[in-house]
Amino acid sequence: MLFQATYAALTRAAGAIILPLILLFSLPLSAKEVDQTLTWDGSLPVEIELPRGQLKLTGNDSNTLHLQGRVDEEASEFLFEVQNQRILLKVVLPEQWHQDRNQKGASDLQLSLPRSIALSMESVSTDLVADNLTLLMVQTVSGDIELSNSEGQIRLNSISGDITLNGIKENLRAESVSGDIRLSQGEGELTLQSVSGDIEVRSSEGAVKVESVSGDVEVQASRLTALSGRSVSGDLEVQWQQTQANTILNLETVSGDMTLRSQTPITIEAQSGPGGEIRNRWSDAKPLISKYSRSESLSLSGSGATARLNTVSGTITLAK
Amino acid sequence: MELDRLIQDAPKALVPERDLWPGIESRLQPSVRRTSAWALAASLFIGLLIGSQLRPLWLAEPVPSVSTERLLELLEQQHQQRLASLPQPHTMQTVIQSENTDLRLLREARLELKQALRNQPDNLALLDLLLWTQQREFDLTQQQTRHPQQSYHPL
Numbered sequence: 372m373l374f375q376a377t378y379a380a381l382t383r384a385a386g387a388i389i390l391p392l393i394l395l396f397s398l399p400l401s402a403k404e405v406d407q408t409l410t411w412d413g414s415l416p417v418e419i420e421l422p423r424g425q426l427k428l429t430g431n432d433s434n435t436l437h438l439q440g441r442v443d444e445e446a447s448e449f450l451f452e453v454q455n456q457r458i459l460l461k462v463v464l465p466e467q468w469h470q471d472r473n474q475k476g477a478s479d480l481q482l483s484l485p486r487s488i489a490l491s492m493e494s495v496s497t498d499l500v501a502d503n504l505t506l507l508m509v510q511t512v513s514g515d516i517e518l519s520n521s522e523g524q525i526r527l528n529s530i531s532g533d534i535t536l537n538g539i540k541e542n543l544r545a546e547s548v549s550g551d552i553r554l555s556q557g558e559g560e561l562t563l564q565s566v567s568g569d570i571e572v573r574s575s576e577g578a579v580k581v582e583s584v585s586g587d588v589e590v591q592a593s594r595l596t597a598l599s600g601r602s603v604s605g606d607l608e609v610q611w612q613q614t615q616a617n618t619i620l621n622l623e624t625v626s627g628d629m630t631l632r633s634q635t636p637i638t639i640e641a642q643s644g645p646g647g648e649i650r651n652r653w654s655d656a657k658p659l660i661s662k663y664s665r666s667e668s669l670s671l672s673g674s675g676a677t678a679r680l681n682t683v684s685g686t687i688t689l690a691k
Numbered sequence: 692m693e694l695d696r697l698i699q700d701a702p703k704a705l706v707p708e709r710d711l712w713p714g715i716e717s718r719l720q721p722s723v724r725r726t727s728a729w730a731l732a733a734s735l736f737i738g739l740l741i742g743s744q745l746r747p748l749w750l751a752e753p754v755p756s757v758s759t760e761r762l763l764e765l766l767e768q769q770h771q772q773r774l775a776s777l778p779q780p781h782t783m784q785t786v787i788q789s790e791n792t793d794l795r796l797l798r799e800a801r802l803e804l805k806q807a808l809r810n811q812p813d814n815l816a817l818l819d820l821l822l823w824t825q826q827r828e829f830d831l832t833q834q835q836t837r838h839p840q841q842s843y844h845p846l
Binding site: 567642 | 792793796797800803804807810811814816817819820823824827831834
């Protein structure tokens, strides 16, 4: 009897202590987990406001939005609902959250959604991985963006985050300040713009426009219909393996160097300003040097494409 | 009658007692030589004068036309007005170093392009590049005034 009474008392005491502890630690954690589904009416756009963490977006052919994952531990507000004619996914953090550089407890969410839905997202440091979307606009400060297998209207804007693109079609505009931009398997009207970040384009077709202030630009052109490249002090390098006929290249720099590599000579109209230089390694033709302005110019006949190269004080090199 | 006879007997020409021509020639020669030197000096002077007038055509940099200067001036005015229309960044806000470096690069590029356009006023690619550089400078300045990283509250 005594044993049973003691056992019962101990069990009650343990329950009184342990159960609140379990609830204390388990309830907030379980409250941050999310698994919700919304039905899309076919017209409402999606707006995402996610300051930090990770987000994976996957487009599909369904008419539902399915959100799973973990919401930021520091979140003071979390919304995933229809509001003011839009579907809103929003995580609000306390005012001074950015002073804590520790990303521990940040959101980690996966959202699958109809691929034709119009989606806009704003973030500070959230890393985004997106696949199979058609209408996308993203603005981030330091978060990286990875987008693949998407076609349609795509606008990406980053301050210091890198942008990596693979298999993008139709109309793309990606801009960064110091983040790098890499594109492969692009097709359509593709505009990539950076300030000090580097730009790299590989295996793409269509009309490509690349612009940078001090970042270097590298383009591997094989099936382009047009290429326009501009830079202030960044270097431009184009690897020409073009199979497309009648392509026009327009490359311009202020002080950045420019290199055009090609195994088969194409038509060249090159001009440099005072302080600039033209080096021709395709043939023995020498550039003409203007007596009064010390500028150089070189015209070469070739086939398949025409390149207009212009620099003020950089060096233009025609290399093999 | 007597007079007629005397006239008839008079010699038809007076021949000098000695050959005077070498003396005359020797007096004439220096004058001829001086004329040649003057002609040479005059030719040289005229040549130098013409040369100095023609010099800019092949040695000096071309003087930019009034229209080029006016165009550059107008573009600069317009650009400065646009920049001035932007709100000033808050003094307490942190300005990102890399952006400042790039703004400086853009300003230097703008000056370099203007100078290049003075030398090559017909180069439309340079004009295009100048306009693009101005736009990039404007965009970057604008970005700095509403930089999300400065406030961490873009949302």
